[in-house]
Structure formats: structure tokens, C-alpha cells
Amino acid sequence: MMDVVAEANASELPRILHKSSRRSSWILVLLVFFxxxxxxxxVWTNMETILARSQVLGPAPMHGLSPxxxxxxxxxxxxxxxxxxxxxELNRNIGAQQADLKRMTDQIEALTAKIESLQSSLAAASAPPVSSPPAAQSASKLAKRAVQPSKPEGPISVGGAPLIPEPGSGQH
Known part of the structure; x- marks a missing residue:
């Protein structure tokens, strides 16, 4: 038997014919792959139709199955x-929560706008008027400046020197 294999290998067949089985298997694999x-x-392009047909048909019959x-x-x-x-139900709840959130957000925006308008009107009202003071007030201020304080009675320290109490004043 070995002689037959050795004779086939030693024959003068071209190399292409010796490797033809390998090439044909690769070609077959590529054809199957493609x-x-x-x-x-x-299937991918017709997926919607396939799914629609399976939903129309409903559940598969269970005649041949065990109990x-x-x-x-x-x-x-x-x-x-x-x-x-x-x-x-969860989707309905999420929708309701989103609607509530939107409503509360709108209310917060309205309240924020009101607060900002109140703060700006308060700032405008609390700003002091820039107009000049009336003439009656300026005359009274001048009169207060004209009055000089009365001179103190008793010893006065000059230049930070300590005061010596008079002998009959009763101070120590």
C-alpha cells in the first residue's frame, strides 16, 4: 500500500493538482460564508415583516407537548x-411625574421672577434721594455750629500734665 502512495507522490502530476483538495475546501468555506x-x-432587511407575521400568527400550537x-x-x-x-404602568407613572416636574419648574420660575422684581423695586425705594436738603435744615445746622460749648469749671490739664486737686475740693 505504501508503494502506491509513494508512486502517486513521485508521479509527474503538476503541483496544482496535488493541492486542489485544499483550494476546493477554501472555496467551499468562502461560498458558505458569503x-x-x-x-x-x-433577514435583517425584512425583520419588521418577519416580526409582524409572527405576532399575527399568535402563539405556537401546543398540541404535541407534554402537560x-x-x-x-x-x-x-x-x-x-x-x-x-x-x-x-411604570411608563404612565413616569409621564405623570414628568408633567408634575414641568409644572413645578414653571412655578419656581414664576416665583423667582417675582422675587427678583420685588428685590429690584426694594433696592430702588431704599436708595437715598440725591436732591439738595431744604433751606430750613441748613439754617438750623449753621445755628448749632455757632453755639460754642461752655467752658469747663475747675482745673484743666495742659499738655497731659497730671492734675493736682485743690486742697478744699474733697478729691484725692
Whole structure:
């Protein structure tokens, strides 16, 4: 048997024919790959139609299934329905909360505008008038300046020298 293999290897067949099985396998792999890619692209472009058809058909018939499998499938379907009901309720709650948030935001903006207008009117009202004082007030100020304080009685310190009390004054 080894002689037959050795004779085939030693024959004068071209090298291309010796490697033809390797090339044909690569070509076959590439053809299968491109075929799968084309099928995936076809499914991807028609995904909406495929999903619509599967929803129209409804659940698959359960005639050939065992009772345990049927019960499990019914339980799964009921849980899916409950989950979708919960999700719908959560979406409604989120919508209501967003509407409340928008309403409160609008109220806060209105209150902020009112506060700013009150602060600006308060600042304008508290600013002192720039007009000149009346003539009656300026005359009284001049009269107060004209009155000189009375001279103190008793000893006066000159230049920070200590005061010596007089002998009959009663101070120590």
C-alpha cells in the first residue's frame, strides 16, 4: 500500500493538482460564508415583516407537548403579560411625574421672577434721594455750629500734665 502512495507522490502530476483538495475546501468555506452573510442581510432587511407575521400568527400550537411543558409555557406567557402590564404602568407613572416636574419648574420660575422684581423695586425705594436738603435744615445746622460749648469749671490739664486737686475740693 505504501508503494502506491509513494508512486502517486513521485508521479509527474503538476503541483496544482496535488493541492486542489485544499483550494476546493477554501472555496467551499468562502461560498458558505458569503451565503450566510447574504441570508443574514436578507433577514435583517425584512425583520419588521418577519416580526409582524409572527405576532399575527399568535402563539405556537401546543398540541404535541407534554402537560408539564404546556403548563410551563402558559406560566411564562402569563408572567410576560404581567411584566408588560407593570412596564406600561411604570411608563404612565413616569409621564405623570414628568408633567408634575414641568409644572413645578414653571412655578419656581414664576416665583423667582417675582422675587427678583420685588428685590429690584426694594433696592430702588431704599436708595437715598440725591436732591439738595431744604433751606430750613441748613439754617438750623449753621445755628448749632455757632453755639460754642461752655467752658469747663475747675482745673484743666495742659499738655497731659497730671492734675493736682485743690486742697478744699474733697478729691484725692
Amino acid at each position: 451565503g450566510l452573510c447574504a441570508a443574514a442581510a436578507c 408539564e411543558v404546556r403548563e410551563a409555557l402558559l406560566e411564562v406567557r402569563s408572567e410576560q403579560q404581567r411584566a408588560s402590564d407593570v412596564i406600561a
